[in-house]
Amino acid sequence: MEQTYLKKINKASAAECLCHRKIRLMIIIIVAVGALFDMSSYSVRTYASNGTLHPEHDGGFGIFMILMGALFGAFAVFGIFSDLTNRQLSDVQMSLPMSAKDRYLSKILAVVKIHLIPLCLACASVVLVRMIVDPSLVNLEFLLRMNFIPISAAICVDAVCIFCMSCCGAKAEGVYTSIIMGFCISLTPYIFYSEAVVAFSGINSSSFDFEHKFSTFGGMCLMWLAVDDRKAWIYLLLNAAISCLLVFATYFIYRKRDGRNVGVPVVFPIYMELLLFVGLFSLYTMFFVMGESGTGIVLGLIVVLVIRIVAARAKITPKIFLTWLGKYAICFGAFMVIMCAAYFTGGYGYYKLRPRIKSTECLNINVGVRQMGYSNEHEGDFYGNMSDVEYITTLKEKHFDNKFFTDKDSKASYEQASQNYSSILITDEEAEELLQWLSDEIDKNYGLGERNMDDFIDRMFSGDLERRSYTPGTYVDIGIDGSSNERYYYDDLGGYYENTTDYTSYYIDFKVEQDKYEELCEEFGSRLKRSDLREQYDPWETDMSIEHDEGI
Amino acid sequence: MIEIKDVTMTFEKNKGEKENFIALDHVSLSIPDGCIYGFLGSNGAGKSTLMRLLSGVYPVKSGSITIDGESVFDNAHAKGNMFFVNDETVQYSSFTLEDLKKYYSGYYPEFSAEVFDKLIGKLGLPPKKRMSQFSKGMKRQAVVAAALSCRTKYIMLDEAFDGLDPAMRKIIKTMIVDEMMDRNATLIVSSHNVAEINELCDRAMLLHEGHLLFADEIDEIKSGFCKIQIALKDSVITKEQAAAQGIEVMQCSTLGSVAQLIVKGNSQDVIEKLSKLQPVLLEAVPLTLEEIFIYELEARGYGADILKEDK
Numbered sequence: 001m002e003q004t005y006l007k008k009i010n011k012a013s014a015a016e017c018l019c020h021r022k023i024r025l026m027i028i029i030i031v032a033v034g035a036l037f038d039m040s041s042y043s044v045r046t047y048a049s050n051g052t053l054h055p056e057h058d059g060g061f062g063i064f065m066i067l068m069g070a071l072f073g074a075f076a077v078f079g080i081f082s083d084l085t086n087r088q089l090s091d092v093q094m095s096l097p098m099s100a101k102d103r104y105l106s107k108i109l110a111v112v113k114i115h116l117i118p119l120c121l122a123c124a125s126v127v128l129v130r131m132i133v134d135p136s137l138v139n140l141e142f143l144l145r146m147n148f149i150p151i152s153a154a155i156c157v158d159a160v161c162i163f164c165m166s167c168c169g170a171k172a173e174g175v176y177t178s179i180i181m182g183f184c185i186s187l188t189p190y191i192f193y194s195e196a197v198v199a200f201s202g203i204n205s206s207s208f209d210f211e212h213k214f215s216t217f218g219g220m221c222l223m224w225l226a227v228d229d230r231k232a233w234i235y236l237l238l239n240a241a242i243s244c245l246l247v248f249a250t251y252f253i254y255r256k257r258d259g260r261n262v263g264v265p266v267v268f269p270i271y272m273e274l275l276l277f278v279g280l281f282s283l284y285t286m287f288f289v290m291g292e293s294g295t296g297i298v299l300g301l302i303v304v305l306v307i308r309i310v311a312a313r314a315k316i317t318p319k320i321f322l323t324w325l326g327k328y329a330i331c332f333g334a335f336m337v338i339m340c341a342a343y344f345t346g347g348y349g350y351y352k353l354r355p356r357i358k359s360t361e362c363l364n365i366n367v368g369v370r371q372m373g374y375s376n377e378h379e380g381d382f383y384g385n386m387s388d389v390e391y392i393t394t395l396k397e398k399h400f401d402n403k404f405f406t407d408k409d410s411k412a413s414y415e416q417a418s419q420n421y422s423s424i425l426i427t428d429e430e431a432e433e434l435l436q437w438l439s440d441e442i443d444k445n446y447g448l449g450e451r452n453m454d455d456f457i458d459r460m461f462s463g464d465l466e467r468r469s470y471t472p473g474t475y476v477d478i479g480i481d482g483s484s485n486e487r488y489y490y491d492d493l494g495g496y497y498e499n500t501t502d503y504t505s506y507y508i509d510f511k512v513e514q515d516k517y518e519e520l521c522e523e524f525g526s527r528l529k530r531s532d533l534r535e536q537y538d539p540w541e542t543d544m545s546i547e548h549d550e551g552i
Numbered sequence: 553m554i555e556i557k558d559v560t561m562t563f564e565k566n567k568g569e570k571e572n573f574i575a576l577d578h579v580s581l582s583i584p585d586g587c588i589y590g591f592l593g594s595n596g597a598g599k600s601t602l603m604r605l606l607s608g609v610y611p612v613k614s615g616s617i618t619i620d621g622e623s624v625f626d627n628a629h630a631k632g633n634m635f636f637v638n639d640e641t642v643q644y645s646s647f648t649l650e651d652l653k654k655y656y657s658g659y660y661p662e663f664s665a666e667v668f669d670k671l672i673g674k675l676g677l678p679p680k681k682r683m684s685q686f687s688k689g690m691k692r693q694a695v696v697a698a699a700l701s702c703r704t705k706y707i708m709l710d711e712a713f714d715g716l717d718p719a720m721r722k723i724i725k726t727m728i729v730d731e732m733m734d735r736n737a738t739l740i741v742s743s744h745n746v747a748e749i750n751e752l753c754d755r756a757m758l759l760h761e762g763h764l765l766f767a768d769e770i771d772e773i774k775s776g777f778c779k780i781q782i783a784l785k786d787s788v789i790t791k792e793q794a795a796a797q798g799i800e801v802m803q804c805s806t807l808g809s810v811a812q813l814i815v816k817g818n819s820q821d822v823i824e825k826l827s828k829l830q831p832v833l834l835e836a837v838p839l840t841l842e843e844i845f846i847y848e849l850e851a852r853g854y855g856a857d858i859l860k861e862d863k
Contacts, residue, residue, distance in 0.1 A: 011658040011659070012658055012659060014654075014658055015654070015655045015656075015658035015659060018647075018651055018654055018655055018658075019646065019647075019655070022646075086643070087640075088638060088640040088641075088642055088643040089643050090609065091604065091607075091609055091636065091638035091640075092636075092638070092643055094607075094608060094609040095604075095607035095608055095609055095631060095634070095635075095636035096631065096659045097628045097629070097631040097632035097659060097660065098628050098631070098659070099626045099627065099628045100626055102628055255626075258609065258610055258611050258625070259604055259609035259610045260563065260610055260611075
């Protein structure tokens, strides 16, 4: 029985593929060309000092073409799901001996056959060819990671387009809402998080880890982050899983569709409101972050009115027009409420977030102590003056061991003075203790008590969400920038490396008033001196060969 | 057997419209197995809507439609017994006939490639040419051939013979009848061409503005209407006078002293009733289906405004 059912779905999907041969051919050509170019984009560099292998990706055109192939899934979906927007096709397909479930499954299978299989084969061929050229496990992991990016992006593109097409009864709406929705859900969470939430927290603790989480939906955002970060696997898989979940959820929308909805621009009114809210939220976030709040509000209104007019397809009465304006005002109000909540909760509690050390062995920590001046007159730009630079340098020399600074003669410029870092090797416990102390200092010196509505409105419309100047006078940032140690193994195939911990990189800014600064530096310096610090080392210069005790 | 019971189909109003549009209003109908059923109706009467309900394109929200006891909407099994050909063929433009064959054989397990090839051969259609290069009539022929090849128990053809020349109409009709007779299948055809329905179908129904006006065997329908020519001795009969004899008069016109009445009812009964007026001329002329169609709709004011303006 099951076999018969699968056969039926497979046959129906084959019939769908028959209708969309041209788009399949286009996708095959694009990804095949992309794969051929991409094969030559990979290389493995061997470090002479210790013989370790480091895979790299240098090419642009190949991966660009493959990503274009991922985007072309939109055309496949628009074609395969056109029974939802075309009366004639709807008559044919809905009268075929299939239930909505059968139809949906067969269409999904058709998308897989037309779009995902050619893309996967292209990516697999890149992996295979590169593995023949450079056979090593480290290369395999890198190739798989890199080639899963377009697959993840393709699933995401397909899922968003299927969702949007299922909510629309006219092709035009299906297409442009897919573009808007795809753009918004890929970028907005990341921009909102990295710009608005962090800015309102007053604490700057940036980490790839956090960025990944918020750029999860929209695989291509991960492209540039995934190149060097093994953790990208998690987010790529998560992205694909969320996309699959969306496809599953869309089935419940699809099965509500019938021939009556064909031709209706937007079948479910709530979808239109959701789309406009998501679109406006993205637009506001971008323009408010850029400091162009007025432009954002006006542009948002124009975009909304244009979309409403296009989608209305009916007589527009003054009452309808006023309803649109009212809904626009509600969207703007909702955005302000969300931002207001972010402001009064310190970026939804982000200000209480502290980095954690997950290492079981040792950690490579860079310590920087920085001071920055700030003035509103410079429209949010940071600047430092020489007296600040001299002051901080004096403090550093007084309280910190010279070995913490890689560039000791840095009085010449602000740039150098503000970025004195050095690698030290300390244990987990030492690092934990240091972080705990810093954390306590942040708690002691920083709270949300001074926040008020006037300040919020001023920040929103002055073009400076971060608005550091509300702390009177010059303030100080103290930063810890950490990354995990790397261990190197060798096997029969060659060398590969493995992190002993998850990659962690973080930087904490917190503000203390000028008179507290010296006190902090003194304490910080003495804590570092107390630590049982080992010699600095450079992994590329030191032979860190360790017995191969476990495989990957 | 197809059972349509008290079906009402309403399309929700769009923004700016005042009321919902009622496409079908309490329509009840039985379509027995093995017949050729004609759907007649004015433009926008609801014929295509009824076909879409029958083929599961639209859900039945009020009333019920069953095919061999099963509801159709979202029921793959019930839909497996029927094939719906809508009034357009643009959806097949990118196909060759080979593709069309492959397409439908993927959905209908009973699809007979042999029948398809035979019919295509009979019609002289080129199997390797894209259908976008076909004329409207050729596309229609191809789709009808596909419909017959799927070997379903029920076939529904919306505006089936649209675009076909008279010779080809005859060939297609013969082809359909032969195929249907062989399998004792049921054919439902909608057309504006009443003469065609008259010629092809053994049953028919008439829809107007969503209301079912009549549905029966064509002979029964015809026998239910007649044209009476009557002349009285010293006056011209009026509609009221005829109605007073218990006759349902749909239309009354006079030419000199001779009146022509279009009446509902058996001609023998009508003549019997009118004989009481002792006419000097009284004769009944049978109506064609086309005349019944026109008089029924005219009686309901269809096209009356336009005709008045013309006059």
